[in-house]
Amino acid sequence: MNALSDADALARATAALSHPGLVRIISDIDDNGPLQRHLLSRTLTGLPRQQLRHATxxxxALGLLRTRTHGGTPALVLTSAGKELADVYDTAARWARTHHYPCDVSDFVTRVQATxxxxxxxxxEAPHAPQAALASWVRDHAAALGYPLTGTSPDEMQLAA
Structure with missing residues (x-):
């Protein structure tokens, strides 16, 4: 792929990874451990069932979540790719909070999505820490996204057209 194709692929990847339900599920499991499937709507309040189904x-499909039995009940757990993505989300949110992006009172999901x-x-012109974290994650897991990128280091990856 050429640089333009890489930029387009990364733009699509960031769109797929910034789905609000996905951000919430990945972050909740990372923070609190396995999430019982039958408690999804109670745990992740404010998200309609359809959005939860889509995010799950x-x-x-992206290899971020899998179902395991936890305490005798089916629960969602993170794969290694999911754990690494949670770190990307944390890095993005931390940068956004420090820089008041997109505004002073943004919540976690909004900060991650905006970043x-x-x-x-x-x-x-992208912020370095989140750019490096995302570039590393995409480089390691691009095949799951269906958008393989050619860059081999964060500096070589072009994040826009």
């Missing part, structure tokens, strides 16, 4: 299906959107469109 996307998480499985991923910025990374998908900002090119060389």
């Amino acid at each position: 299906a996307a998480g499985r 991923l959107t910025l990374l998908g469109t900002a090119g060389g």
Whole structure:
């Protein structure tokens, strides 16, 4: 792929990874451990069932989530790719909070979404820590996204057209 293709692929990847339900599920499991499937809507309040279903299906399809029995009950757990993505989300949210991005009173999901959107469109002006974290994750897990990138280091990966 050429640089333009890589930028397009990364923009699509950031769009897939910034789904609000996916951000919430990945972050909740990372913070609190396995999430019982029958408690999804009670645990992740404010997300409609359809959004939860979509996020769960996307998480499985991307190799981020799997179902395991936890305490005799089916529960969602993170794969290694999911754990690494949770670290990317934390890095993005931490940068956004420090820089009051997109605004002073943004919540975690909004910060992650806004930062991923910025990374998908900002090119060389992207914030370094989140850019490096995302570039590393995409480089390691691009096949699961269906958007293989050619860059081999964060500096070589172009994050925008």
